[in-house]
Amino acid sequence: MDAAVPLATVLGSGGEKVGIVAVALLAAAAVLATSRRRRAQVMAATLVLAPLLLLAEVWDTSQVHFLRNHPATALVAVACALAAVAALAALLHRHPRLLPPLALAALPFRLPIAAGGRPVNLLIPLYLVVAAGALAWALPVLRERERMDLDPHADVAVKRAGPRPRARPRGLEYALLAFIVLYGAQAAYSSDARTALQQMVFFYVPFALLFSLLREVDFDAALARRCLIVLVGLAFVFVGIGFVEYATRHLLLNPRVIRTNESSTYFRVNSIFFDPNIYGRFLVVVMLGLAAAVLWARNRRDRLLGVLALAVLWAGLVLTLSQSSFVALLLGLALLAALRWSVRRTLLVVGVVAALGAGAAIAFPGKLCPHRRSLSACTSGRTDVSTGGLRLVRDRPLYGFGSGSFREQYKARLDPSQRRGLTASHNTAITIGAEQGAIGLVAYLLLLFLAFRMLATGFAGAGEESIGAARAAVAAAFAGLVLHTMFYADFLEDPMTWALLGIGFAMAPPPRTASIAQRVARRQARRARASGAAAS
Numbered sequence: 001m002d003a004a005v006p007l008a009t010v011l012g013s014g015g016e017k018v019g020i021v022a023v024a025l026l027a028a029a030a031v032l033a034t035s036r037r038r039r040a041q042v043m044a045a046t047l048v049l050a051p052l053l054l055l056a057e058v059w060d061t062s063q064v065h066f067l068r069n070h071p072a073t074a075l076v077a078v079a080c081a082l083a084a085v086a087a088l089a090a091l092l093h094r095h096p097r098l099l100p101p102l103a104l105a106a107l108p109f110r111l112p113i114a115a116g117g118r119p120v121n122l123l124i125p126l127y128l129v130v131a132a133g134a135l136a137w138a139l140p141v142l143r144e145r146e147r148m149d150l151d152p153h154a155d156v157a158v159k160r161a162g163p164r165p166r167a168r169p170r171g172l173e174y175a176l177l178a179f180i181v182l183y184g185a186q187a188a189y190s191s192d193a194r195t196a197l198q199q200m201v202f203f204y205v206p207f208a209l210l211f212s213l214l215r216e217v218d219f220d221a222a223l224a225r226r227c228l229i230v231l232v233g234l235a236f237v238f239v240g241i242g243f244v245e246y247a248t249r250h251l252l253l254n255p256r257v258i259r260t261n262e263s264s265t266y267f268r269v270n271s272i273f274f275d276p277n278i279y280g281r282f283l284v285v286v287m288l289g290l291a292a293a294v295l296w297a298r299n300r301r302d303r304l305l306g307v308l309a310l311a312v313l314w315a316g317l318v319l320t321l322s323q324s325s326f327v328a329l330l331l332g333l334a335l336l337a338a339l340r341w342s343v344r345r346t347l348l349v350v351g352v353v354a355a356l357g358a359g360a361a362i363a364f365p366g367k368l369c370p371h372r373r374s375l376s377a378c379t380s381g382r383t384d385v386s387t388g389g390l391r392l393v394r395d396r397p398l399y400g401f402g403s404g405s406f407r408e409q410y411k412a413r414l415d416p417s418q419r420r421g422l423t424a425s426h427n428t429a430i431t432i433g434a435e436q437g438a439i440g441l442v443a444y445l446l447l448l449f450l451a452f453r454m455l456a457t458g459f460a461g462a463g464e465e466s467i468g469a470a471r472a473a474v475a476a477a478f479a480g481l482v483l484h485t486m487f488y489a490d491f492l493e494d495p496m497t498w499a500l501l502g503i504g505f506a507m508a509p510p511p512r513t514a515s516i517a518q519r520v521a522r523r524q525a526r527r528a529r530a531s532g533a534a535a536s
Helices: 002-011 015-032 036-057 062-069 071-094 096-106 124-150 156-161 171-189 193-214 221-248 255-262 276-295 300-318 323-340 343-363 382-395 406-413 428-455 466-488 495-507 516-535
Strands: 111-115 118-122
Touching: 015 036, 015 171, 015 193, 036 124, 036 193, 062 071, 071 096, 071 124, 096 124, 096 193, 096 221, 096 495, 118 193, 124 193, 171 193, 171 428, 171 495, 193 495, 221 276, 221 300, 221 466, 221 495, 276 300, 276 323, 276 466, 276 495, 300 323, 323 343, 323 466, 382 406, 382 428, 406 428, 428 466, 428 495, 466 495
Parallel strands: none
Antiparallel strands: 111 118
């Protein structure tokens, strides 16, 4: 009987679930299509459908109510948004290498909107950058084809050449989009399709377009340096805001954190972010980029400036009191050390540090969790939520309860009093297991495997090259982010994940494809060397 639940629910599903699947397929086609014209068409369709679904989702919010009641203001707002996108698209068409710095600059800024009865933080600036980047890429492709269709003698050379060949999609791209399509399909039997729609429209679709655009950029050391400068500049601004918050004991955002600070002996800052852990995650990514620049720097001045900047950012990170961010930073630094020097020595140092940490925890348990008596209290209830999530996984292990259903199922089955306002487990793997079952977990683990394999490519022989430092920074930041999601969720819901994968994809060296003649020549050379060694 339990196995028939998905089919019965699919038969009763409405247009909301159809929209989820449709936009998921469009996002997949926008990334995987090999023809430039087809990709441009799908991007254009996605840019139309996704905003319509987004508008439908936020139609009953207070922000949209104001615009609905003031049509003149709404028209002005729409006109301004379209003008901003058009101007930005024209700029990116002239200077396509501006896309990565602009996208990274827009990543942290969110606008809170109450969608579906609970707050959702929309990345409006990033949406504008992604829309402009997609238009800057797609419109010239469509216009070029239209001009050739109207005038068969125009652009004869381009027409004969056909669409510009693009690298064959790698396994990572297939894994990313397979996960998104699977998420959309499993929303068909979800008890909370609205959350699944929000995840798809607010996060997965625009981030997939961001990944598709970033992977096409010709990354070099200079562009990687500009991206790091943008991130470091933003981090300094956010740390300054955090210092002011700590000095004044007043937070700018998130009433829940404000209430927690009022009832605790410590004070956590979150700067412009809505959560100290997300703020800490951003600082960790920036610090790992800076650490890579220091480790690969050629002169003492650059190393000294980098160390001073790291000290400032470390002070800002300490004020977040985000244990998950501290652990993620340590993992990223260990990976940087292994890439720069020796894996064996790094493992030895990590083992010593882990042993000392375990000894300190056993000797002084009260220091790690003062005035707390249980593991659940020390982890702010995360162990209880994770344990509950594992019970959901056990109840339906194969296909889960459907995309976006964790919150509803947790409350219905484990927390009837609805004391927790959670939307997911504090562990990405547990959330996926509860919502999508073993099917989703296999897709998730395959995605991680292919991502790390792609990011680990190209370090041999990098030496002092700046591009080697950039690749190491992206790999370390992604590893730290993945570990962070084991304690605070938000994996593919975080645009930084897609940005790191897109940049890492763009910087990865091309696959080695040797011709038959080259392989034969190498084989003959090996035989000649072997014969010479035998003769001697």
